[in-house]
Amino acid sequence: MDILTSIADGILTIEFNRPERKNALTAAMYQTVADAINEAETDSAVRAILIAGKPEIFTAGNDLDDFMKNSAPVPGVPAEARPVFQFMRALHGSSKPVIAAVAGAAIGIGTTMLMHCDLVYAADTAKFSL
Numbered sequence: 001m002d003i004l005t006s007i008a009d010g011i012l013t014i015e016f017n018r019p020e021r022k023n024a025l026t027a028a029m030y031q032t033v034a035d036a037i038n039e040a041e042t043d044s045a046v047r048a049i050l051i052a053g054k055p056e057i058f059t060a061g062n063d064l065d066d067f068m069k070n071s072a073p074v075p076g077v078p079a080e081a082r083p084v085f086q087f088m089r090a091l092h093g094s095s096k097p098v099i100a101a102v103a104g105a106a107i108g109i110g111t112t113m114l115m116h117c118d119l120v121y122a123a124d125t126a127k128f129s130l
Contacts, residue, residue, distance in 0.1 A: 003032040010047035012040045015054075022060035023053050025109065027070045030083035037090035037098075049094060051117070052101040053110075058126070061108025084109075091116045102126045 004015040014036055016023035033051075040046040053059055062084075070082075079085060091098060091113060100114050103123035111128045114120045 002026065002029050003036070005032075005036050007043075007046060010045065011050050012036065012043075012046045012048070013050045013052065015052050016059050017054070019054050019057065021063060022057045022105070023110075024060045024063035024066075026063045026066040027083040030087040034083065034086040034090040037087075037094055040096060041094065046096060048097045048099060050099050050101060051113075053104065053106075055103045055123075055125075057104040058100075058102045058106040059110035060105065061110050088113070088116070102128075105129065 002016070002018045004013075004017045006013050014033055016025070016029070018024065018029070037049060040049055073079070080089070097118045098116070099119045099121065100117045101121045101123075102114065103125050105127045106114065107129045111130055114128075
C-alpha cells in the first residue's frame with residue numbers, strides 16, 4: 001500500500017509508503033489521504049492527525065508520470081473534484097489538529113502541505129524545496 005493508516009491512542013497516522021519512488025504522490029494517494037482525513041472528522045476516537053513519510057524521505061512531491069496522465073481537465077468534471085484538490089480541502093478544513101513529521105526531503109507539494117498543518121516537526125535531516 002502506498003498510504004498506510006492506523007489509529008492508536010486517539011491519533012490517526014497517515015504515512016507515505018512508496019520509498020521506491022521517494023514517496024512521490026499519485027492521484028490515488030491524494031484521494032486515500034483526503035478520504036482518511038474526512039473520515040477522521042466524524043470519528044470521535046480521533047483527536048489528532050499525524051502525517052509522516054519515511055526516515056529517508058517525506059515526499060518528493062507529485063509523481064510526474066501520474067501527474068501528466070491525470071492533470072488534464074476532464075470535460076464535465078470540475079477541478080475541485082480532482083484528488084489533489086480534495087486532499088488540500090480536507091487538510092485545510094480539518095477541525096482536528098494536523099501534525100507533520102518531516103525527515104528527509106519535502107519537495108513541491110510536500111512543502112506546500114506543511115503550511116496547512118497546525119504543527120510541523122522537522123528532523124535534522126529535513127530539507128524543504130519548492
